[in-house]
Amino acid sequence: MKTNWKAGTLLAPVPVVMVSTGTMEKSNIITVAWTGIVCSEPAKTYVSIRSERYSYDQIREQGAFVINMVTRPLAEICDYCGMVTGRKVDKFDHCGLTREASETIACPRIAESPLALECKVTDCIHLGTHDMFLADITNVALEESLLDDNGRLDIGRGDFVCYGHAAYYSLGKELGRFGYSVADKKKGRNATTRTGGKR
Numbered sequence: 001m002k003t004n005w006k007a008g009t010l011l012a013p014v015p016v017v018m019v020s021t022g023t024m025e026k027s028n029i030i031t032v033a034w035t036g037i038v039c040s041e042p043a044k045t046y047v048s049i050r051s052e053r054y055s056y057d058q059i060r061e062q063g064a065f066v067i068n069m070v071t072r073p074l075a076e077i078c079d080y081c082g083m084v085t086g087r088k089v090d091k092f093d094h095c096g097l098t099r100e101a102s103e104t105i106a107c108p109r110i111a112e113s114p115l116a117l118e119c120k121v122t123d124c125i126h127l128g129t130h131d132m133f134l135a136d137i138t139n140v141a142l143e144e145s146l147l148d149d150n151g152r153l154d155i156g157r158g159d160f161v162c163y164g165h166a167a168y169y170s171l172g173k174e175l176g177r178f179g180y181s182v183a184d185k186k187k188g189r190n191a192t193t194r195t196g197g198k199r
């Protein structure tokens with residue numbers, strides 16, 4: 001039997017990411033759980049950030065940010081970047097992270113993260129506690145170690161982390177590929193594409 005809780009943000013698990021902001025010279029990192037993909041074509045994402053965050057001002061100034069995916073070895077650093085403000089600590093230096101130049105924007109990527117989305121802000125929507133920065137994804141940078149022998153992205157190789165109800169989790173086993181419910185299993189075909197399936 002289900003019980004009813006008051007309306008709230010209990011969508012879990014969700015990705016948790018480290019968003020790098022600013023420039024190579026003056027950069028910051030903020031941990032963000034309120035993020036996701038909102039459109040396939042054009043490829044669009046968002047991050048929702050409180051206006052009092054140091055990163056908020058950097059995103060407004062630059063009109064850009066990088067979403068860096070979090071791996072299991074980066075989990076504790078990710079938590080730290082969500083506990084302290086860049087007004088007081090240089091989180092790149094403190095955490096021993098490396099600034100890596102992006103292809104399409106001035107914000108640095110985090111070199112230690114194997115998957116990074118460079119984003120240019122198109123809209124800032126005031127929602128309440130958070131402002132939502134809607135953005136075009138202008139480049140995807142990924143480590144070749146995430147590719148299998150056929151050059152296909154194998155996201156399982158990333159050892160990525162997700163987040164839910166105030167806790168971090170690692171991913172479990174792959175349960176099936178996109179379309180496996182309707183695949184012709186006898187012929188060994190399924191609907192998986194190189195990009196992970198069209199949505």
Ligand SMILES: Cc1cc2nc3c(=O)[nH]c(=O)nc-3n(C[C@H](O)[C@H](O)[C@H](O)COP(=O)(O)O)c2cc1C
Binds near residue numbers: 031035078087
């Ligand atoms: C797991 C986790 C998720 C978070 N998600 C968000 C978020 O989606 N939006 C936000 O504004 N702050 C979020 N925070 C809080 C900020 O990361 C935190 O306040 C950070 O210290 C702000 O850094 P800054 O002042 O350098 O920008 C999150 C923190 C943690 C630990």
